[in-house]
Amino acid sequence: MKISLPDNSIIELDDGATAMEAAAKIGSRLAKAAVAATVNGQPVDLSHQLAEGDAIGIITDNSPEGLEVIRHSASHVLASAVTQLYPGTQLGIGPAIADGFYYDFKFPSPVSENDLEKIEARMKEIIKAKVPFLRHELCREDAAEMFGAQPFKQELLADLSLDEKVTAYSIEGFTDLCRGPHLLDTGRVKTFKLLSVAGAYWRGDEKNPMLTRIYGTAFTSKKALDEHLERLKEAERRDHRVLGKQLDLFHIDEEVGAGLPLWHPRGALIRKIIEDFWRDAHLANGYEMVMIPHIASADLWKTSGHWDFYRESMYSPMDIDGQEYIVKPMNCPGHIKIYNSRTRSYRELPIRWAELGTVYRYERSGALHGLLRVRGFTQDDAHLFVRPDQLQDEIISVIRFVLYMLKTFGFDDYEVYLSTRPEKSVGSDEHWEQATSALKAALEEVGLAYELDPGEGVFYGPKIDMKIRDAIGRAWQCTTIQVDFNLPERFDVTYVGEDNSEHRPIMIHRALLGSLERFIGCLIEHYAGAFPLWLAPVQAIVLPIADRHNDYAGQVAGRLKEAGLRVDLDDRKESVGRKIRDAEMGKVPFMLIVGDKEADAGNVSVRSYAEGDRGSEAVDELAAKMTRQVEEKS
């Protein structure tokens, strides 16, 4: 029979030949790398029997699709091991995910990370035994019977559409409801590792029972696995919670409260530098600063709708002179009140009001995480009041602005999402449609690739969310740009148009960095605590070699301070080696060593955190270089 290949060439095979035989016919190296195949676009096992005229493609182990097959098969091996070791375990689902795979189980008794070793050992036996994956096509009744003791599988089965084929795969005595494809045999899961166990609701819904999820990963080579494990370790080394403690930037105090960070001098200094940059950039980009109080009467939140739509994130009201007040979870109503304080003309629009506004939101205890998820945080917030004809241009300029801001912090790789109308929402369909298409058009105008995130918008409007990719490739949600027709209506926000009648402006809510807490947490990890010069709380430290150099060291520090640099002097009675070590641990960008030679010549011996010993340099020259580098924010 004749089979066509992706390059449209034709090969001749015996009738009844399998995908694997086709791969072997094409080449032995391909056959070795093959993990699955596609036939007429559909993924199939290598054992799949081809038919006359089929178009075949071979999925190899190093392609993303190939890795997915390997990981998916690994999850079956995991499930097989688990059912052998823990009889009576019920099976959830076990898919491949971005960096590995997981399988959800309902164990008869709790299983913890200590059990992973035992499970891994069993998995290795199964892999060593090279057990073939057997595919079964079942009729619905047989399937129902086969998974009689597996309520979760029954549920999956019941949800399959009637015209869908029911398939299952088995290795040894273990059979799982599964669409496939899988490897030929378990021996082809080469290197894997179980990583963690965690709770996970069945189908991600908290109304459902909690299952135990085992996470693992699999690769085609030990080297690739080791590299992945090394990446995980690198992420651990960059953990902002650990670095924040080490570098004395912030802490979260149990007696103050969970999710309420306290900024130490150095952390507060970094924050101040970012805030200054932020304010200057906003003033330069046509924004004005506003400020509002931290609590407001409950009436305000009833008018805004937060009382109804945002209740679960707001803290309980407090009684002030018999009136209810609420700590603000958002800044928008305050800004609207400023807008409404007098009549506005169409000539004034667009109005761009920005504030580093601190808000307090209830987060479930289990969601808190260092600076990345807290209960009190400062948004780099702004609200734009625009005429309908200005909407799209304003969105475009916000996008351009955020790209500039993020680039300054060393981020130039993004994931962009456009979120559309959720179920629980307010407003007319026309408004939603208008806003969504404005966002879409703006993204296209700027040329940003984006993904659609259906139903993930805010209750009052659609939004653009941006995730930044950090130095080791992780994505962080920071930026959000939201269009809002709702609040202007609720607060009866108007402007007087050219026609001398009242019109309704549209609001844009936007946070570029998201919140200072999250952004700085992310920055700490991005830079692994070694901040670039313009952000470093201590930019240079002068290290006198002996006490007799302290005077000169003080002069050097003074000169640099005059140049506007942040400089420390380490005049402790310690060895230079010790002073250098401590400065290295503190990740200070420049260590300036001064001894007799330097004092005589009027220069300093420069050691940079990034490059090590750089030899000596005149103080003024160094000051000029450093100030230039600060200005360039490089």
Add this chain to the structure above:
RNA sequence: GCCGGUGUAGCUCAGUUGGCUAGAGCAGCUGAUUUGUAAUCAGCAGGCCACGGGUUCAAAUCCUGUCACCGGCUCCA
């Protein structure tokens, strides 16, 4: 909030099957050392063993409640 885990000095960690005044390194303090590119030496001080109940002759250790933290689920700036 839910599932699993953890909580010992400022930090990192020891602490056998419950059994003497709970240990170490680093940091801190005091003294000596005056030092040339990642830790000079010595001494001292520092602990309601997260918090509250309980079991026991005896609890850091066992049970239980609370709180916090960690890995996830959920949620999101």
